[in-house]
Amino acid sequence: MSAPYSEACPSVKNILLLDSDGKRVAVKYFSDDWPTNAAKEAFERVVFTKTQKTNARTEAEIAMFENYIVVYKFVQDLHFFVTGGDDENELILATVLTAFFDSVGTLLRGNVDKREALENLDLILLCIDEIVDGGIILETDPNVIAGKVASNSIDSAAPLSEQTLTQAFATAREHFTRSLLK
């Protein structure tokens, strides 16, 4: 039933967040191309090993394999990937990657590493949920995404980047106590 790309809506096949060993931090698949967990893990392994040695820390990089286009960007020990079909507009996929990468950056307040990501896994999962719904791009503005996700920890729906210092301090303190209690 799949229409040729030129008539189809841009779509995302998966969003992956892996650590520096290629292990999952958070992943979400929107396509049936990988029916089993084993197939998913195999794909992640290929993606990880083939991109591992590249320098994708300043600009998003791109690669193509197995008829998929993967755009990716790394920071600290986190590897961000967005996959699309081989006919997809590369720049649309890159926009989704930027949305994911930057909104996670905002949500984790700049401390983007694996530990922080796992401690705020709920935020990461909500973030993915706000970017793509069943393969269709829902929102691409990182500030709006972060705002939607973070609206649970602050009362107003104001984007996080526009928080006042006091607010930021309050949330940071709350965060700190939470990690102490664990």
Added chain:
Amino acid sequence: MAQPLVKKDDDHDDEAEYSPFLGIEKGAVLQEARVFNDPQLDARRCSQVITKLLYLLNQGDTFTKVEATEVFFAVTKLFQSRDLGLRRMVYLIIKELSPSSDEVIIVTSSLMKDMNSKIDMYRANAIRVLCRITDGTLLTQIERYLKQAIVDKNPVVASAALVSGIHLLQTNPEIVKRWSNEVQEAVQSRSPLVQFHALALLHQIRQNDRLAVSKLVTSLTRGTVRSPLAQCLLIRYTSQVIRESGNNTQSGDRPFYDYLEGCLRHKSEMVIFEAARAITELNGVTSRELTPAITVLQLFLSSSKPVLRFAAVRTLNKVAMKHSMAVTNCNIDMESLISDQNRSIATLAITTLLKTGNESSVDRLMKQITNFMSDIADEFKIVVVEAIRSLCLKFPLKYRSLMNFLSNILREEGGFDYKKAIVDSIVILIRDIPDAKESGLLHLCEFIEDCEFTYLSTQILHFLGVEGPKTSDPSKYIRYIYNRVHLENATVRASAVSTLAKFGAAVDELKPRIFVLLRRCVFDSDDEVRDRATLYQNTLGGDGSVVETDKDVKDFLFGSFDIPLVNLETSLKNYVPSEEPFDINSVPREVKSAPLAEKKAPGKKPTGLGVSSSGPPSTADSYERMLLSIPEFANFGKLFKSSAPVELTEAETEYAVNVVKHVYDKHIVFQYNCTNTIPEQLLENVIVIVDASEAEEFSEVFSKPLRSLPYDSPGQTFVAFEKPEGLATVGKFANILRFIVKEVDPSTGEAEEDGVEDEYQLEDLEVVAADYILKVGVSNFRNAWESMGADCERVDEYGLGPRESLAEAVNAVITLLGMQPCEGTEVVPPNSRSHTCLLSGVYIGNIKVLVRLSFGLDGPKDVAMKLAVRSEDETVSDAIHEIVACG
């Protein structure tokens, strides 16, 4: 880049302790989920537990049915909490658990309450969750709310409803189609993303209505589309409309081209690229149309963003396949990309250059590539090797430097696939460029001196045996071949022996020397090698004297082997249990594996060493072969036409039956393809009872029942009729499927002994005039029309009455006549008032027919048609008119 690495090392030890999920265990988390049932909910605690559950699912853990249900029921309790964050997590886990339909009911009311809540965040998310887990019946209940949500003033809510609509269209199209008005309103939304989602949904609702899509595109391309994503969509839809409106290039400008070109100046790179790509993919794009697109892509080539460079070079690479001249302007930018950090970009740049390069730049290019080859992966190298092969075929004079390049990389390290690609390329060059033969063969000889792949060695030895004896000095290859007999494994030794024998058989001067070598091989440790050596020794004859061996034997051993292996295999299988001696001549040669024809076919992937990939035979071919295998049909003569399958049952009935009509000169055969879709049944003696009382000129001559029809494996039964010779006799046939049904035990799969006779009513089948006309196109209709002459021309005018559209009328006539539309004239440009359609075909009795149809709109809906027919026989021209007059 070094900094994060150092940091990581420092933290590495305590990092493990810090993972909040260290030592997490499914059982324990499921226990923890009991907090969901507490009367006093601790929202934060509950959120944490949900996160843990999601973490487990994310890591690939699965919940059993019972576990999932338990978690689901516990989660539904959490709707009592008013905590925003917790509610978001509840939505998330409900989607992940994807509850079954009887469970969904439990949360429906809570979600519907959220859908009408004052908090927009709740509404948007509740819509997405509900639509994800809902089914058709529930959907009708919430439809009203969804329609409201689509035009909601909050963009997040509207987007949620629209995106859900896109998903639901796959499962419940009839419901979603009722939302058109709301969706149309949403297309005008001020929010960019709402516009994007609305446009996507609106197009999907209307995608089968070409006129509506065309109208949509026309109105939107004039208006303002705010979101870049929506703009990309619109570009895609526009190129679809352009594609379907056919080629209007001779009449001047292509419709909508200006819009696409305008998008090249958009402020978003995403849109610029989408438009550039759309232009390069236009059918029959002219160089004038291409230029602006190539210019923006060229700018992208020097962008600092790898994604942009990749997108541009990939598109240019595709353009280079068809319009290499258009891309040459970018060559300088492309050359600088050879050293790009991103190897995908570099490889694409190189292969593009290889396609666009001219003869003079080949040497310079090869120098650059040599440096590049050492540091890319095998998969990229294969792409480069293939590009070099086609370059060499394009510039045969340059074979020397290209062949040298191939032989150099052949000596370097590499995996099997890479080496095979190189060897295949050399073989193809040897075949197609005679000058390259000798040097190519020597390169291959050198390669097998040190080749670790048995498969490649044997293939090369075989190839040497074929090509080597035809060279000016065959003796120089003998050393390489005989070395194999000493140094290699048994498989390679055996094929080396065969190759030696081929040299001996083909070159008389070499025969005595070959004979000596073969004699040495008789003492080999391997049976096969010894056997081959002995066999060839005997056929070639001793002491250099030419022995008068049977010519057939020689042909068989050294000639080309032209029997399809599949057929040989079947024949040998039949031979094993039989008593008769095997005769190679009895093996049928019909199967068209056609390895020779395929080798030269341009554009196709060239096949390497005698590996032929025979594509699936055309359906007409396979029908003919199948019918020939039935003796009763063998004397019907040549098959004229086989129709496309006509369904005789509704979809999803117990038995699915379709029919193919095979037309012969004096006969017609109905082939009923039956499928039994009931696992608990086995059908036997399946036959179709045909009532031809409404087809008086047909008389049944034969029917072939189907012995048994098990579940889900299609079978055929045939009924043949005699009809007046050479005439296009039409008629209507009533069909009843009759069979014996036997119950099958689903556990054992065995059928019961006794069966019951039963019947099943099928739909009627008609033999129409179109069944007697073959679709055969002509390349130049005008020439064909002129050369046919006006002798047997018949012209008349018809009123077709009110029609839905001009296009619909054109299609109806084409289907009625069953002829081949020529020169793309079957496509009617939107909004046109008149149209000319050209058809060609072959009438039964092998009579060529050409038809020129001129349609015009007469009043708002009435269509009038002028039909001009030319053929080799005036009775046929009349017959065509009769078809139209009766239709």
